[in-house]
Amino acid sequence: MNFTAKQIASLIDGTIEGDENAIVNDFSKIEEGKSGSISFLSNPKYTHFIYNTEASVVIVDKNLKLEQDVKPTLIRVDNAYESVAKLLQIYQQMMPQKKGIDEHAVIAASAKIGQDVFIGAYVVIGENAVIGDGTQIEAHTVIGDNVSIGNQCHIYPHVTVYHGCKLGNRVVLHAGTVIGADGFGFAPTPNGYEKIPQIGIVTIEDDVEIGANTCVDRSTMGSTYVRKGVKLDNLIQIAHNTDIGENTVMSSQVGVAGSTKVGKWCMFGGQVGISGHITIGDNVHIGAQAGVPSSLKSNQTLIGTPVMEKIPFFKSQALYQRLPEIYKQISEMQKELDELKKKNK
């Protein structure tokens, strides 16, 4: 489908510099821009690409200052990143959505299936499961007995939702995600560990998106909670009995240990580890690879293991790197001190 720069500008409330009739039919990264495609420039790191890009149209921030002429038509907007997000959403909505139930799917007779769903090949849906209207379940996903799934969800291939778990509306689960596997609970005995059955569930509220191969474990009793609007990246571990607050975002490979409560609007970088049985406040930002051994109050930005505030952390880190030199200084000071002491006897 072809769009002119003018048409696009009107969708995102932008002003045009250059040929308003420039035609595009694809998106491209600015550094790979091709004729006929639209790109965007948001991160100042990439500004230099605008002078060479072959893209026909580039969306830029209103206040971008150029140092020389550029070839593409520019569309200036308040926030280039948000405008591109909006365009991509429009584009996505134009894509046809799959509907219908594949003949190769095993759906228990007692399951309740909503209107306008898509259920792909080899999907298995267990006894008494409930699937909401407009929900898409792609090939090979397994929905356990007594699971309930809301409306307009999108579940990608090879997802497993264990028995009894509850998903809200507009939940997205990417391929290979496992919801509701047993929490890791064992009691030691002299002959080995004894399993503590995990009879709780996982509750995933509305508008949650969970990446590929991430695991959210079922509670020992009651429920593990992933609250409204949470976004989890790939390969994350959410242990049993946890409660992840609204609109919290975690990057890939984060691990949250059992029975921990995380507040709202938190943001955890990649590979962060959070201890069990602690409470993290709201709006806590934690840098990549950090380790959090104990509870944290709201409204902090922390980094390191154990987590510290940013500026002292970077100071400590810099001095850590200089330890050999500092130690040499200490040794020399010691010598001088010893000599002075001799003189002063």
Place this chain on the structure above:
Amino acid sequence: MNFTAKQIASLIDGTIEGDENAIVNDFSKIEEGKSGSISFLSNPKYTHFIYNTEASVVIVDKNLKLEQDVKPTLIRVDNAYESVAKLLQIYQQMMPQKKGIDEHAVIAASAKIGQDVFIGAYVVIGENAVIGDGTQIEAHTVIGDNVSIGNQCHIYPHVTVYHGCKLGNRVVLHAGTVIGADGFGFAPTPNGYEKIPQIGIVTIEDDVEIGANTCVDRSTMGSTYVRKGVKLDNLIQIAHNTDIGENTVMSSQVGVAGSTKVGKWCMFGGQVGISGHITIGDNVHIGAQAGVPSSLKSNQTLIGTPVMEKIPFFKSQALYQRLPEIYKQISEMQKELDELKKKNK
């Protein structure tokens, strides 16, 4: 099903305080306790919840001291956590167990299937595979050629067991686990890496439980071993040619590199990394996120990267956080020293 406090007390050898006829039909966390449910109190952190819980019955430790009256019936036992584990096990055993072979399963004619098994929809079982009595294989699991699986195992959906691997009795594998993928072995050549075929297997002994999306790689030759009673959490990497000793427990996201031998009764916290080609003794406990670069003797509790004993580690960590202040002190000492030296010339 309803139980009275009296019936439950007799199951776990407890003594009752309060109404022995209180009726429960569900479990709940103490902080979410509802009327008609039984809770427990084991971690002293949660003691305050007992004064407000709506649970009808709470299992507590024999020596718990209360500071005010409580509403629920109490059942006092030697160890509340163990008693709840026992009750949960009884509850779990009362659940009906699935049996039979789903019509949508592809089982090689040469495979040997035991008595009283459950084989779910779309399971694939390869040539000459052996499945023991009472084993449950849930939907979508793939069992390769020549795999042997013991009795009373429970394999959840979407597990892959590659050809030739051996599982003992009562092994539990959670969803998405991969047993026997190729070990990571490549030889560099000027034109790129050349694959070293991995022709060994994985041997998983009796009573092992492995979490969701965990990977145990096949050996280059011979076998990778996961010994009797080992418990692995989710998203763990066990590389090829390793040997994980009896009753060792690893939390989520641990990685053990190739050819390493881990002893018995070890316990590794989340995200720990263990180098390749080393030997870890028995009963070694390693704190979360630690890195282990070299072999370790038995009977140690260690933490940090590289691992250290706990008390020196916490001291070093505290001083690390104070490095900016310490460095300032050193700089001031240096000045004072220089002045003294001048005076003493």
Place this chain on the structure above:
Amino acid sequence: MNFTAKQIASLIDGTIEGDENAIVNDFSKIEEGKSGSISFLSNPKYTHFIYNTEASVVIVDKNLKLEQDVKPTLIRVDNAYESVAKLLQIYQQMMPQKKGIDEHAVIAASAKIGQDVFIGAYVVIGENAVIGDGTQIEAHTVIGDNVSIGNQCHIYPHVTVYHGCKLGNRVVLHAGTVIGADGFGFAPTPNGYEKIPQIGIVTIEDDVEIGANTCVDRSTMGSTYVRKGVKLDNLIQIAHNTDIGENTVMSSQVGVAGSTKVGKWCMFGGQVGISGHITIGDNVHIGAQAGVPSSLKSNQTLIGTPVMEKIPFFKSQALYQRLPEIYKQISEMQKELDELKKKNK
């Protein structure tokens, strides 16, 4: 199949010490060597095993010096490790390869399937997908619409390749790997995060091997690239918009954040974390668990968080462990200094 030591020596251009008619029909690790098997000795750490091994034949380096007589026939070669790799490759090639299309597979009518392929039970292949000659797709793998896969690829069970992604020739994907899930992109709004659709793809070039449960995310627009000859271990995260250079190798549980460009012939140890929006040069070696916060030039070997050169890192690490002792020294120096100052008033 039986081979004599003489036959094997001729395959790998080795010289025999001992009985050239010794017969083997299996491989074994040297420490577990059984009569009738062939082992190898490459890592000097394991040399002592040669004096007790029951293996009938052992491949060793040309210049290995023995301190006493050994029982097995030795085959001396330039590089024992490479020779074993070669033998294993020959052995692997002798294994029968599966062919044909399982009757339980759902292949879109518009898909183009090459010659001599294997397509296992319950495989799903989407609209307009292209599968090259000699490619093996094992049970339960899901190939999305418009995916193209080259020749001689081997895709293990439970892999998901999302729509539109492109794989070259001789690509190996192990079980549970997810290629092309949405990149992690959300824009904050006062009411929660808004999804940024990810309309790009993943391009995997020739001769790439990817381990079990690893994730490579699709680009926001354009493509995420995994270049020729890259080898990725299990449970790795490759975020969207990244470009992983030719012949780069990553151990298990590495995470590479979004929009980062990694050069050729790099080597990352287990659990390394690489920040987003940076550039790593060619031939950069990074030790296990390191954290890389910013761009790195080519031809370096680094370790730690943030990464440092090896020798200063080990010095800093050693001094970190001695911080309590060093701090004590500083405190004593301070006292002495204070005394001297008094004397010198």
